[in-house]
Amino acid sequence: MSLLLNVDSLRKVYGQTKNEQTAVLEDVSFSLQRGEIVGLIGASGAGKSTVGRILASLEQQNAGTIWFDGSNLTGLTGKKRRVFAKDIQMIFQDPYDSLSSRMRISDLVEEPLLIQKSEKDLAKRRARVVEALELVSLDPKKYAMRYPHELSGGERQRIGVARALVCRPKLIVCDEPTSMLDASLRLELIQLLKKLNRKFGIAYLFITHDIALTKGFCSRLLVLYEGRIVDQGETDMVIEQPEHPFTIRMIKALKSLEHKKGELL
Numbered sequence: 001m002s003l004l005l006n007v008d009s010l011r012k013v014y015g016q017t018k019n020e021q022t023a024v025l026e027d028v029s030f031s032l033q034r035g036e037i038v039g040l041i042g043a044s045g046a047g048k049s050t051v052g053r054i055l056a057s058l059e060q061q062n063a064g065t066i067w068f069d070g071s072n073l074t075g076l077t078g079k080k081r082r083v084f085a086k087d088i089q090m091i092f093q094d095p096y097d098s099l100s101s102r103m104r105i106s107d108l109v110e111e112p113l114l115i116q117k118s119e120k121d122l123a124k125r126r127a128r129v130v131e132a133l134e135l136v137s138l139d140p141k142k143y144a145m146r147y148p149h150e151l152s153g154g155e156r157q158r159i160g161v162a163r164a165l166v167c168r169p170k171l172i173v174c175d176e177p178t179s180m181l182d183a184s185l186r187l188e189l190i191q192l193l194k195k196l197n198r199k200f201g202i203a204y205l206f207i208t209h210d211i212a213l214t215k216g217f218c219s220r221l222l223v224l225y226e227g228r229i230v231d232q233g234e235t236d237m238v239i240e241q242p243e244h245p246f247t248i249r250m251i252k253a254l255k256s257l258e259h260k261k262g263e264l265l
C-alpha cells in the first residue's frame with residue numbers, strides 16, 4: 001500500500017460574524033492508503049460530513065493542508081482543483097434527496113463528467129455512463145431513460161454510486177450511504193462497494209453511525225470528537241480496546257443498543 005491522502009491540522013469554522021463563529025473542526029489529521037477502507041465515526045454534529053465535504057471540494061477549510069496522490073490541494077482553485085475533484089467523489093445519505101427529480105438516469109450519471117469537464121467527447125461520455133450503470137448492476141437499457149421516482153430506494157442509491165464511479169475516482173467519501181436502507185439493501189450496498197474496491201482499488205472514507213457495519217468492511221476506524229481525531233486504529237482494536245474516554249462511552253452505549261436489538265457487535 002502507498003499513501004493516497006494526508007490531511008493535516010484541518011480547521012473549519014462556520015458562522016459569519018465573530019459572535020456566531022464556531023470551530024467545528026479544530027485540528028483534524030489523518031491519512032489513507034491507496035485502496036484502503038477507513039471508517040469515520042463520532043457523535044451527531046461532530047463534523048464528519050464537514051470533513052467529507054471539504055475533501056470532495058464542496059467546502060473549503062479555514063486552515064490545514066490536504067495532500068492527495070502526491071499533490072498539495074491546499075489553495076488550488078478553478079481548473080487546477082478540478083483535476084483532483086474528479087478523483088475524490090462523494091455519495092450521500094439520502095438517495096431521495098441527492099438526485100434531481102427532473103433528470104433522467106442517463107443525464108444524472110453523465111452530469112459529473114460535464115461538471116468536471118473531464119470527458120469532452122459525447123460518444124465516450126455516453127459509453128462511460130453505460131459502463132457506470134453496468135458496474136452497479138443496473139441494466140442501462142432498462143434504467144437509462146427513467147426518472148429517479150421510477151426507482152426503488154436501493155436502486156437510487158446505486159445511481160449515487162454510478163455518479164461517483166463515472167469519474168473513475170481514487171477515493172469515494174461515503175456519507176452514511178446505508179442509513180436510509182433496510183438491512184438487506186444495506187448489505188447489498190456494502191457488497192457492491194467491496195466489489196468496486198477490489199476491482200478498481202478505490203479507497204473509501206466511510207462515515208457512519210453503524211459500528212457493527214464497519215466490522216469486516218473497514219480496516220481502520222477514526223473517531224472524531226470535539227474537532228479532533230481522538231482515537232484511531234484497526235477496526236477491531238478500536239471497538240474492543242478503545243482508548244479515549246469518548247470512544248469508550250460511545251462503544252459501550254452502542255453495544256448496549258445493539259444488545260437490545262439482538263445484533264451483538
Ligand SMILES: Nc1ncnc2c1ncn2[C@@H]1O[C@H](COP(=O)(O)OP(=O)(O)OP(=O)(O)O)[C@@H](O)[C@H]1O
Nearest residue numbers: 014015024042043044045046047048049050051209
Ligand atoms: N453550512 C453550515 N453552516 C453553519 N453550520 C453548519 C453548516 N454545516 C454544518 N454546520 C454545523 O457543523 C456541525 C457539524 O456538522 P456535520 O454535518 O459535519 O456533522 P456530522 O458529524 O456529519 O453530523 P451527523 O452525524 O448528524 O450527520 C453541526 O453543528 C452543524 O450544525
